Amino acid sequence: MRTQEVFKAISDPTRRKVLKLLQGGSKSAGELAEAFDITKGSLSHHFNVLKAADLVRCERRGQQIVYSLNTTVFEDVAAVLLDLFKVDKGNGEPS
Amino acid sequence: MRTQEVFKAISDPTRRKVLKLLQGGSKSAGELAEAFDITKGSLSHHFNVLKAADLVRCERRGQQIVYSLNTTVFEDVAAVLLDLFKVDKGNGEPS
DNA sequence: TCGATAGTTTGACGAACTTCAAAATAACGA
DNA sequence: TCGTTATTTTGAAGTTCGTCAAACTATCGA
Structure with missing residues (x-):
């Protein structure tokens, strides 16, 4: 997972x-x-920042470009975030 | 919760x-x-950025200043993050 | 009070970020 | 092929961010 790209992506409210x-x-x-x-x-x-983080996918449909969540990485992202915000096991390697 | 401050705080690897x-x-x-x-x-x-996000607390102990996690907000933070990375209920209001 | 130790604050700098306006690209329909 | 629509890319401006060096504040021990 592109950890740093993900954190950068979600740091912006837009x-x-x-x-x-x-x-x-x-x-x-x-x-x-x-x-x-x-x-x-x-x-x-x-959109480019979100794509770089692999959080969204896009696909051209005629004249339009359709964006959707790349749900396959969402589990990984959630795991990293929970590792950061839950005091429990984990190898302690900084993300 | 200071949502934007939290996201900004965790966007940096240090x-x-x-x-x-x-x-x-x-x-x-x-x-x-x-x-x-x-x-x-x-x-x-x-440290100041982390304090602004209310993620850590600090306390002077003699010549030193001791930092610790402000665990009371960690639940709230985890909830917001999971809301962002789990497709489920929630009012959809952007965080 | 003085000197040493532990941290913070300030000022400056380059790099990265967000934004806009304008130009460029891509696909459709006539 | 030409014009229109949808979107991206480019170039520039202003802002924010991470860093350092240097100055500053606070506490301790003699």
Whole structure:
């Protein structure tokens, strides 16, 4: 897992909101953009950060590009976060 | 909970390592500093970020300042993180 | 009170981040 | 092929971040 990329990705409120919106199902870039007050260019940059963290996938569908959560990594992410926020076992290696 | 401060705090590897170290028990600033290759001034800055997020507490003990995890907020933090990384209920309000 | 020890605060710097406007790319329909 | 729509990429500006060195504060022991 790209730990540092994941932490960087979720450190921004806009990107967390994107993840939240995608929990309701896949959405095109344009649909997502309606929920924000920033330009589509800026939002596209955020999509790239989320992609670099492997948190979302995208697929062209005609003229649109549809984003969806990459649920396969969510378990890993949750595990790392819980390791950081639960005092228990774990090898203690910093993430 | 200071959501944004928490996310910002955990976005840096040095600060995550501090949290990890404190999971092994309270430590003074100097003891923590031994685990890093940056100046004490820089580390002190990281302590401030962790304090702003309410993730750690500190207490003077003689000449030393002892840091410890503020475990009371860890449950809240874990809940927010799981809300972000688990597709389930929740009001969908972005964190 | 003085000197030593433990940490913090300040000021400065380069790197990284967020944003916008504008240009570029891609796919569709006529 | 041309124009339109959807989205990304580029280039630039301003802001935030992580770091250091140096100055500062607080406590202890003599």
